[in-house]
Amino acid sequence: MHSCGVKSLYRTIQRILILLILSGSSALAGEQRPQLLLHGVSGELDENIRSLVDVSRYQCELPSWRFKRIQERTEKDTNKALRALGYYNAKIEVDRTNDNQCWSMEILVTAGKQVTIETVNIVVTGGLENTQGMQQFWKNLPVQTGSALNHADYEKIKLDISSLASQYGYFSGEFTTRELRIDRQKNLAFIELKFRAGERTKIGAIQLEQSQFKDKFINKYLTIKEGDEFNSAKLTEQQSALNDSGYFSVVNIEVDRKASKDETIPIKITLQPRKRHAYRIGLGASTNEGPRVSFKFEDRWLNRRAHSYILNTSWSPIVAETGINYTIPLGNAGTHKLDLGLGFKDEDVDASNSQTTKLAAKLTRVRSNGWKLISSIEFLRENFSTADSNDITQLVTPGIGYSKSVRDNPLFPRSGWRLSTNLKLASRDFFSDINLAQLTGSAKIVRPVNNNRILARAGAGFSEVDEFSKLPASLRFFAGGDNSVRGFDYKSLGPVDSNGEVTGGKNFLTGSLEYEHSIKKNWGLAIFVDAGNSFNNFNDYEIKKSVGIGGRFHSPIGPIRLDFAHDLDASGSDIRLHLSMGPDL
Template sequence: MYKCKTLFNLNKQIIVPVFLCFQVIIHAIILLLMFSCCHAADAESQNHPEKSTQKASTQPVEVAISITGIEGELKQNALAYLELKKSLNDPHFSKAWLQRLHKKAEKNIKDALQPFGYYQTKVTGTLQQTEDSSWLAQYTVVPGKQVKITEVNIVITGPGKNDPEILALIDNFPIKKGDPLDHTQYEEAKANITTGIGRLGYSQITTHSKKVLVDTKNNTANINLEFASGTKFYLGAIHFHQDMLNEDFILSYLQNIKTGDPLSQNTLLELQHALYSSGYFSLVDIKPDFEHVKNRDQVPVNITLKPAKRHKISFGIGYDTEIEANVSMRWQHRRLNRYGHYGDILTKLAPKKSTFRVSYWIPTGDPSRDKYGIITSVETEDTDTTDRTTFDLETGYWFAIKEWENTLFTEYRLEDFVTGNDPSTTTELLSFGARTQRVNYEQGLFPRRGWSVYGEIRGATEQMLSDIDYLRLYLKSRLLLPVTRKGRLVLRAELGMAESNDYDSYPSSLRFYAGGDQSVRGYDWKALGPKDREGNVIGGRNIITGSLEYDHQVAENWVVAGFYDAGNAYNDSLDTVYYGAGFGIRYISPIGLIKTDIGFPLKSDDDISDNNFVFYFGFEMNL
């Protein structure tokens, strides 16, 4: 008994303190976990105030921001830097968040003005709640004086340090001592020097130092730039890796690039563009071989070429009021032989006018601009007053002078035609002529500025395998002028004249007609011109038309138009001028232009039409 009691007392003395220790440890762990959770929740609330106020208020916080004291690009940049403005559309934006970002606005605005050289900006901000419970954040900015540049130091090291062209680039550095500091201008000027030196053949140019040291106390800045030119490289031999075209023919596309030219990134891009634009290649991979540089630092260039698909077939569907519904198919053979000859076949079918044409092209000279061509075609036309079948065989030389595209051609034409109630006539002509045209519109789906001109002169004589003598001149032009921010004025003019010793045998395809979508709207296609005794329009020796149209873009792809047209086709004198006016809608589609016009004739003539208006609709889609 004694021993047991003693043992029991001893165990009690040991177990009770141990149990108490475990209790203390468990309580401490619980308190530590509670403290950690509270601290994490508090930190989360500070980083994302919207979460801490989401339950307290579900009402959106409306804020108006006002910045005064600066305008233009300074104000735009300040708004762009302002974190408060960036957060306004956040669905969790709250009052707490607003107050926190308002405190940061002063620094945001100061940082925004530094790129423009303002380092002593002062900002005064207020945040007030208005009567309608919205908030007004106002910031008054005093930009201070702009930092002035006191020194501009540009150093060139390496082989190009005495190159006169590099020294000229440095002399023309646009930032001078005494100019205000503008970091955007500085970055652009610095990049231009690097690019300019690279274009001179120093393709391994590096920038060793580029520093703008701003002394905010004295409001001054120093610019220090140091470039290492590296070696000046020149274009060496060009090696083509391909087996599809004659190499001399490929080189003819590179007439503006010659061995010995300075080697630069621009030179390589020009090489690539010239070869891609030829249409013969799907891949043009250019690699300069700096490991095999030869005499006078000439770098060989390896060009790997992969062929484009030889054959291309395209289909088209369309509709216009003049020739009605039409379908077309075009097959192109892009590479007929190793000398780059190519050809195509076009078929276009419509109820009133159909065409079958075969073309063969032979590049020459500068093949990107010059070529010989042989074109043969058969065309049929069947209208209320004209029925014809025309066979053409034309050979010519197509060439460009600056931006003008020109053609000198010889054409054999055999035409069987009927006009009005006259008997069928067959005329054979061997004509000589020239064409020129230029298109100069600004880029975009809806150009508002630009012009185009087309002109052709042709003639034939009985002394050279022709049934009649004739001389024909035709001119047309179009001018676009911007009006308001989304409008344009479209001016169009057309002039043609012809003389022949036997007009009865003069082909109907060469006569002039007015009326239609591209002429005087308000009248049917080819409805205006000289008539025979039965009142059938048989076409005239001369034509003059003009058009004034205003187009206004009302949406990204929608344009409304109003127009006024005038003109006529005639023989000896312009006794009658027809006028038409109307309005239309155009839809600018990625796959084609859809155009609708309603034209009203302003001069009544029962012999022409008894319609009070003419509806024009047209679109063309290539598949």
């Protein structure tokens, strides 16, 4: 019995293997499939018919009764594809042809004229018609009287109205009339849609699930409140505000429509904290400062009131600095904060040497139009030496600044601009060694030119000081370097003393125009012209000019620039190399 069972099992396996081999051979031999031969149409009509009529799914060998059904189905689907694009009086001829290996379905189409829309009557009532989204809908309405009929446009209208109703909380809204009538004899279409929005839902109780901060602080970031009219776009803005705060790794907003009652809907916001501590070691280089190493430690939320601090330190052959900044959030949604900072800086360049201690308090407000207002007061003590001075100066400088930046991409903007201005004052009557009024400003714009870019920047600074020799080196103006006038050394331009040594100036004006040509996805070539200088009065303003070319690499951490610039005032053909990193805006 045992031997017979083994033989029986062996024969069964043998048969299965033979069947598998035969089926595999059949699959390999069955590469031939029926084809669709389409005549009389092209473009969108051709694509639409082929998307509905697929004869390749059939076998080459079929009984005759199957062919008749396939032929009927083909004619029906072709007519459906044509009507979807507004061709209601088309003539269709379907025939099957054979060759030695397989058959083909041949379709001859005479499309005729496309149906024209005679009337469009769309009525929306119940409050939805007054929303901003609905106003935009009317501006972008895809159908007009006299335009050609396309069923996709008609369906899009219905979908857009339903989507807007859901966005604005009209969850009980419905179409009372949905009609697309076709007069085939006159080749005309008549559209009539009526939508009744019903009652608008309001935001109900807002449940916060988090243990990281005090609710009083989180409430400052809430842009929605109980009783507001429902708007899903406002919920998206709320999620962005919480994400942009930098405090949370996960922000989840749930809308429970099943739990809605009395035309209100509850909202649940779940927050999970980011990692509290962060460390970063950075390596960089520029021709202004040479190689640079930096270290940053951040405590993102020191307490339940979301106070935070950042410790920064960096070193290069030219500049060494260390600073700590303590931030206290104020106001709503992160638009108001107080920064307290202490910093030490040692800078040694050819034109000056300085050791600076700075203690500052800055109050920042971000207005609804995006402008940032910074009010500040700084204590500065600087031990400095220049060609004309060697002194220690102490200043207490109140200041105010405005700035705004608009860009379409933070790392590689193709379009955007940045504008900033700052005013600081000092008085001998207010703990300062000199009287000073200093105004600075800068502007930069980026604009696309096909696949390339134009970048323009300008900078200016003006000072009134009663004793220039005691003006610290850090508050004097110099020009030259990677981000000033290329073709010249860092801080090598400005007024000079009787020995030709640069002393720095009370004022400065600089500008640059650059064209960047894209050559690969992350690579580009640039040509540029720079001009400007620092000076003490306009009669002595000597504009220094340079031109150059450069390479651009848009790395994941920001653009890297390698420029070769030539001083147009130089008698020779010297070329100066400039390497710089950092965002364009």
